[in-house]
Amino acid sequence: MPFIMKQKQMLLVAGKYSIFTRLAGKGSLLSLFLLIVTTLSLRTGYAQQTALSCSMTPVPMVNGGGTFTASFTANGTNTGLSSWLSGLTNTVPRVIDNDLANAAVGTIVVGGSLTLNVTDNANTYSAGNYAGFLIGSGLLNLSALGSITVTTLNDGVVQETMPGSSLLAASSSLISGAYEVGFYTNKPYDQLRLTISSTLGAGVYNVYYAFMRGTGSCSAGPVPDCNTNTLLSFSTHPVVAQSGITGAVAVTAVSNLSNIVDASTSTAASISTVASVAGTAFVSVKNTVADYPAGYFVGFDIQNSSLISLSALSAFTLVTYLDGVQQQTFSGSSLLVGAALLSSSGRQTVGAVTSEPFDEARLIVNNQALVGVDLGVTQVFDVIINSLCPGTIAPNQSYRIAQPEFPAVINSTRTGFDGAVGGNGTIETPENLIDNNPDNYATISVLAGAASKGSISILDAKDVFPAGTGVGFNLSSLSGLLEADLFNSITIETWLDGTLQESQSSNSLLNLTVLGPIFGSGSGDFNAGFVASQPFDEVRISVGSLASVANTVRIYGAFASTDISLPVSFGPVSAFIKDGNLTVNWETLTENNCKEYQVEASVDGKVWKAIYTTPSKAENGNATSPIQYSFTQSFSGLALASIGLMALLAIPLIRIRFLKGMLMLVFLVAVGVSCNKNRDEVNTGGDSSLYIRIAQYDKDGQVHYSKVVKAVKQP
Structure with a gap:
């Protein structure tokens, strides 16, 4: 089974109030009775709820079609000077108007706080949606969400409250410097509340709009092909990207996060770090509908100049999650490198083969993991899954x-x-x-x-x-x-x-x-x-x-x-020159249909000359236990053979009779000189080398060779 669909609460769209309430006359006892019954049913969880259709991008909660209305409160504590005013203008209505770049402006003073509510008075939304606010501020960044709290309510009753440490954040692809701050809901809601405190000091916050991402009717995406990298992009899979930072934010940043889940292999998010400053940054991608089973490869397609040395992998950690619960952690040498999407690009797919199911993968970059190495900028192009399937291993292939x-x-x-x-x-x-x-x-x-x-x-x-x-x-x-x-x-x-x-x-x-x-x-x-x-x-x-x-x-x-x-399985092969003699030793581990062996020599490793032949010692040419062979020859004789080989090979290539005669004369002189030299003076000389290999001949005439070895000169 390639992946598992999550069981989500997806109920039909319905208004908060029963149709029977609207049928009753105004002011009648029946109307009042039905209203009370309906209200009680809502309070006790029997209300029907709206399941948002699948959306991989934020759906702003604005009054484009009259669906949403906003109620808000603003208060300052201690000093009472925090406000939503811009001059004398109350900016809160901007959060629900049609101009998505028009923001409610909140000014925080030390000791103060602000609260903003966006309420849908017509619908209650099912659990499972991703909900939050788009916020921009010079004080706010991916590592500093401590001043932010997001709360869901239903009919004025608090359902869930998420402090900054538990919120997810992503850079906005629409508004520069703004962040989508929110969480996946576990309970129905009709109201989102944003609370901003002065934890980070006095400053200005721009709240552009509240938003939701629906998971209803999302398909799990196509089934990955075996042993093939598959991109998790929001055009084909119900995925969302998140990011976060710890440490000094002035020198550590995540930008262009949405590029990880777009359909392009050439666009990337950037994680910028500085080795001298402690901190980590992460990006993560979550499938909001499906789980991936154990045995999948999951990884991130990244590019970093330090990765030319794989020791730099110690700066990266991959963590998998399932429904928000951490599953497995892979770091440093436990990471694997998959096939790159774009060969010869300097990019690598860094990941792991999982042994637990997962729906989310997170890549963490630690800028101080490598002593003396500045990771600089890590480009994160895509997240990859790969359904690893067994190959076919057949005989004679x-x-x-x-x-x-x-x-x-x-x-x-x-x-x-x-x-x-x-x-x-x-x-x-x-x-x-x-x-x-x-x-x-x-x-x-x-x-x-x-x-x-x-x-x-x-x-x-x-x-x-x-x-x-x-x-x-x-x-x-x-x-x-x-x-x-x-x-x-x-x-x-x-x-x-x-x-x-x-x-x-x-x-x-x-x-x-x-x-x-x-x-x-x-x-x-x-x-x-x-x-x-x-x-x-x-x-x-x-x-x-x-x-x-x-x-x-x-x-x-x-x-x-x-x-x-293998007609023969060679064991060790060695050759050495000592006291003017060449000695070659070799061992066969097994022999099959063997006829004979030839010792071949070469001065350049390319042109070979047989210098010795011996029949197989195996009975009928077959053996299943090791057999040792040895050969020793005067090196002066070998030198003669080598010189003769070079000359004789060259003669047929020369067309001029005179040159042929001269070369033959040189050959004969060389032979004479060689024969009159003392054997201790005949050697390869200087840095010259002598290469040896063993040729094995089958009874059917086929030949197979051992490894080539260099003859070692011994004193």
Whole structure:
């Protein structure tokens, strides 16, 4: 069930007085009797009530059609100088006239107070409406409502009284500097009362009109599609936005609140904070008709320059509510990052997967949560819900772990830099990894010599991938690293229900593209990963530093493949050079239909030469337990082979006979020199490298490769 309709009290429209009263003659005993009976029935709660039709914007209680009338009182206490006068003019009637910009002007003196009543003498309104006043004042703001009280009455009897600390407030989209101040009613009413005290000191308050928002006949809104971000806008959902502030209001503000619930993805509310001043600000969005069930993702689409480092999430808290009762709180690392609505915009959807139903979500910004970081302005564009649904995991298929195929989110608990914050590098646009565009990418850049690793973790909120699944990331190096060097700087982990399952790095990682198709191979150069031996619901990549240059890796997405058939499962592969000899060791964990192995070498990681061949040790080419292999060769012989390889590869490309002859002569001279050198003098020299990989050949002729490793020079 996508959401649950609230049970609201929605009664038919009716006047306060029975039709029988109007039929009786004036002054008759019957008329008097019926009037008394009707009045008593009203007092005891049997009156029919008006259910306002659905309205997501305030409906002013003004005399546009003669429906509303106003009665008012004004009094000053102690000094008696508080008043509704402007000069000698009583301004109270302005609150119910047709000019919505025409305000009743209340002047408060120290020790004084003002009261304003707006009464409908024809209708009683059902509980559940949002009711209040539009007020503007230099003394009033979202954090300073202590001087305001809003009360509902029915036939002159007080029903509910809400002090400033319990009132909701929102910036007006119609009148600059004014606030809609009110609350959701729980009892029927026919009168709204505004009381203003001198708590904030002497000053002037402009009261433009009383208003109501009806919830009657509001639809719950469309059912969200699975694993797809859905905007909660008032054009399609019965939602209202609220905001509030604590602390110094001169430097903390919420503006353009209505932009959060409009239908545009390009307009935003702004939360402005200053790090040196204590305080918080919040915005919230509430569905007035429907509840959302547990298991939904809910979040806010925000933009803040500090969020280029996900450590800034500690400044944000998400709280869910149901019928005004707090349900769950998510803050800092417990927040998740959803797919951005507008890719490459620098925006992120920050939220959480709920385990309790809710009808309201609140985003709180704490401007002092990060030491030495000024959050400045946070733009809040929209509130998002996402009905997370399980994906389909079928045999012999490859998947990108992203929306909408899977309920994927960025787990910020395991995303960011480990260790000390700052000075390690940057993580940019991680939300791109879970959107529906495989060409979008995230970037992890780690400074040279940094002690920390940068990580991004993708969580599937509903699915568990089985053991035997190929898992990893499609990526490329912007630092120009070859496969061996790149993989040496990467660690890939799998997790299940928050528990680490497996961690593979360096020699244990494979370029899984050679074993099968990975969602079209992606836009990167490598599909780095491994075949999981345990089930998982989360995969994480960590990028470490290099000694002399920044390590920048572009990541296009995470993959899971059930279409990887491993004829061999490689264990560790290593190579080292010592005393003029090259030694290569490798281990196979399992073998299936294997014929033989070849050791291949390369001086550039691109052009490879087979330098050794050995048959499989497995009986009939099949094994389910580890088998060790080793190979040692004089490095002088290897150098000869490498030189010969380069020369022979180049000869067919040369058309001039003379040059062919010269190159062949160089080749023969090189061979002779190599053969006469002492083996201790033949090496790769200087900073040159030698790369090694193992090629496994099936009995049917197919070939599969191990991870590439660099031969280590030992003294």
